[in-house]
Amino acid sequence: MQKYELIKQKKFAASVYRDGVNKRIRVDDLQGNLHFFLTHLNNDSQFDNYEKLIIKARESQFMTLIERGFVHEGVINHYFNGDRVHFMSRFMKEERRTSSYWSQEDDLLSSVHKLGVYPSFMDSDDSILVAGTGQAEELSSLYKEVFKLYPVPLHDPRYIKDAMKNGTIFVCIRKNEQIISAASAEINFQYKNAELTDCATLPLYRKGGFMKNLIARLEEELLYRDIYCAYTIARALSYGMNAVFHQLGYEYRGRLANNCYIFDKIEDMNLWEKDLGQ
Numbered sequence: 001m002q003k004y005e006l007i008k009q010k011k012f013a014a015s016v017y018r019d020g021v022n023k024r025i026r027v028d029d030l031q032g033n034l035h036f037f038l039t040h041l042n043n044d045s046q047f048d049n050y051e052k053l054i055i056k057a058r059e060s061q062f063m064t065l066i067e068r069g070f071v072h073e074g075v076i077n078h079y080f081n082g083d084r085v086h087f088m089s090r091f092m093k094e095e096r097r098t099s100s101y102w103s104q105e106d107d108l109l110s111s112v113h114k115l116g117v118y119p120s121f122m123d124s125d126d127s128i129l130v131a132g133t134g135q136a137e138e139l140s141s142l143y144k145e146v147f148k149l150y151p152v153p154l155h156d157p158r159y160i161k162d163a164m165k166n167g168t169i170f171v172c173i174r175k176n177e178q179i180i181s182a183a184s185a186e187i188n189f190q191y192k193n194a195e196l197t198d199c200a201t202l203p204l205y206r207k208g209g210f211m212k213n214l215i216a217r218l219e220e221e222l223l224y225r226d227i228y229c230a231y232t233i234a235r236a237l238s239y240g241m242n243a244v245f246h247q248l249g250y251e252y253r254g255r256l257a258n259n260c261y262i263f264d265k266i267e268d269m270n271l272w273e274k275d276l277g278q
Contacts, residue, residue, distance in 0.1 A: 012037045022151055022260040023096075024052040034064050051096040052258065057086045074254020074271040078229035080191050087256060087271070099257050099268050105236040109252065109270070112242045117249050118212075128217045131170040131182070136160040138179045139170060146200040151260040154198060170198070171217050173210050181210040185218045185230070193229035194222050199241060211244050219276055228277040233259070236268040245272040 007014045012032030018025055025047075030037055041047055054073075057065055058080060066072065070088040079085035091097035099105075131139060136157035143154040153159045164170065167189060172182035181201040185194045196218055201210055222230060234241045236255055246252070250272035259269040 007037075007040070009036070009040065012040075018046075018050075019151075019260075020049070022052075022266075023050050024054060024260070025050050027053075027055040030055060030057070030061070034061055038068060048092075051091065051093045053090045053092070054256070054259075055088045057088045059084055059086070062086050062088070072254075073256050076193070076229065076231045076253060076271065076273050078273070078275055079193050079231070082192075082229070087254065089256070091257075096258050101237060101268060102257075105255065105268055105270075108237065108239055109242065112239065112246050113252075115243055115247055118247045127173070128213060129172050129174060130217075130221065131164075131172050131179075133161045133164055135170070135172065135179065136164070139172065139182055142172075142179050142182055142200055142202065143198070145202060147262065148264050149261045151262055169218060169221050171214050171221070173214065175205065180205045181214060183211065183214040183218060185222055185227075187222070187225065187227060192227055193231065194218075194227050196230055196232040199232075199234075199244075206240070211241070212248060215244065215248055219274075223276055228275060229273070230276050231271065231273040233269045233271060235262060236270045242270055242272075245274075248274070250274040 003018050005016050005018065007016055012030065012034070014027055014037055015029040016025060016027055041053070055065060055070070056079070065088040070090050072086060073089050074087040076085045129135070139160050140155055140157040143150065147154070160170070163184070163186070167187045169185045169187070170182060171184070172179045174180065182198065183196065184198040185196050187194045196215060199211055219230060231253070232245055232250065233256065234245060251274065253271040253273050256269045256271065258266050260266065
């Protein structure tokens with residue numbers, strides 16, 4: 001079960017995402033008295049059903065959360081209308097805190113950082129389509145084939161249609177009468193940022209440079225909408241996706257341990273950010 005809710009009480013207001021699939025609670029925005037909110041959450045009868053609590057904290061909340069035992073996992077420098085967000089986490093179970101792949105992911109990241117930064121390129125035979133609701137069925141078919149598990153229900157075309165109606169931009173490349181690669185930008189219009197996500201390419205077409213071109217096209221669409229903070233949360237075990245973002249000029253900002261179920265298991269996720277205004 002996944003649901004958003006706005007919790008408003010006398011001394012605080014919080015936008016909370018309860019993610020039963022990934023056994024986590026994510027607080028996307030918290031204003032007001034931080035201590036009162038944490039007390040409220042601890043008294044919540046459903047709180048014990050989750051294994052990880054993530055708070056997207058403002059600069060002024062950082063030290064208080066450190067004092068309350070939260071772990072600093074990453075940062076996006078321009079998230080809140082140009083101001084910094086800190087990803088602060090509390091783990092309710094020891095096994096959720098401990099990653100089996102951390103050293104391997106460190107080695108992978110070191111290899112990625114040795115790569116140069118290159119612009120995208122576009123094959124003259126390819127065209128990028130900004131997808132509409134009419135492509136939702138095709139997109140869901142792509143995601144079913146690429147991902148056995150995914151943090152959100154992209155296998156359901158209704159979910160994709162709802163995301164589009166709420167402002168998420170999907171772009172895709174078509175070959176041989178099918179969508180072979182796609183990506184999206186989930187825009188936060190209130191805080192002028194966008195998460196680049198839902199990156200998928202059919203196995204037959206990988207290593208063709210398609211994802212670089214899709215990301216570059218999403219950046220163009222974001223700039224057109226006056227969105228300058230672009231970030232992504234990429235599988236820390238995926239050399240290809242981390243290489244794509246590094247080569248397109250994104251900067252590494254941290255790693256979220258055991259963050260979500262994706263591909264075939266629960267995985268660590270790397271944060272990357274780019275200031276599109278530079």
